[in-house]
């Protein structure tokens with residue numbers, strides 16, 4: 028069973044003056060139990076909309092979504108869910124200790140369990156020094172730690188975090204990353220959104236990239252980061268017309284650059300064959316290089332492409 032599953036999930040926000048807005052378009056994703064899953068996309072891509080549907084805060088226009096096999100329209104689906112909103116709201120005159128206590132009561136925790144929650148969470152999130160201070164006046168980083176603690180009240184096995192690192196300084200970002208890994212080590216499933224690649228690269232098992240409401244890419248991080256090559260480039264000098272033609276025909280791409288022939292092949296075997304043909308023809312083989320595309324390049328290209336597409 029999947030911790031999170033969506034099929035054809037669609038959200039159209041209705042607006043009489045500006046017209047309807049399709050913010051999420053047929054999203055299908057599956058997150059396995061125990062996975063750290065990064066949900067990437069630029070601002071306005073539809074990440075928060077998706078998360079709000081999963082948490083039961085917004086109703087989808089079409090499609091299905093479930094948590095541990097229970098439809099998100101059923102409140103029972105949220106029994107195992109901890110949620111950190113994009114902009115967590117706190118009662119400014121409560122202290123961190125009172126806030127955790129308050130959410131413990133909401134979650135139906137017994138007094139004994141609430142005391143245990145505070146022991147565990149205040150230590151994990153380093154809240155002890157500020158336990159009795161009012162939240163009013165706390166920095167973004169401190170608020171984010173309290174928000175994370177609130178999400179962990181009752182020790183839920185699934186955490187959905189909306190941009191947990193945005194607005195934090197590098198130290199704050201790192202501490203949230205460490206918390207995510209720590210939760211993973213405890214066997215939890217983590218689903219978090221981000222518009223910053225660096226946040227997901229280091230800690231996610233898989234990511235999906237959302238652009239203008241549509242899923243544009245999904246996969247293991249190694250694959251998207253380019254640890255697995257996206258082709259092999261072969262460079263030669265001194266090729267004559269006759270030997271060049273069959274090599275170019277077998278290649279995915281061929282261009283000439285400063286007197287060199289540059290070929291790109293999908294498969295390593297085809298690249299090796301081309302290298303042999305180049306040597307056999309008496310030309311010089313300059314290099315054979317696996318091509319890697321970083322997620323950053325992909326992300327930028329994807330965004331550029333959609334922005335250009337929208338402008339046309």
Ligand SMILES: Nc1ncnc2c1ncn2[C@@H]1O[C@H](COP(=O)(O)OP(=O)(O)O)[C@@H](O)[C@H]1O
Pocket residue numbers: 040041042048050068069070071072073074075076077
């Ligand atoms: N309540 C709403 N009413 C109308 N449009 C909305 C509403 N919430 C979000 N949107 C629009 O839906 C799109 C996706 O927004 P959102 O899900 O917040 O994206 P992200 O979290 O990826 O930045 C945006 O164009 C946004 O303006």
Ligand SMILES: [Mg+2]
Pocket residue numbers: 074075076113190
């Ligand atoms: Mg958002």
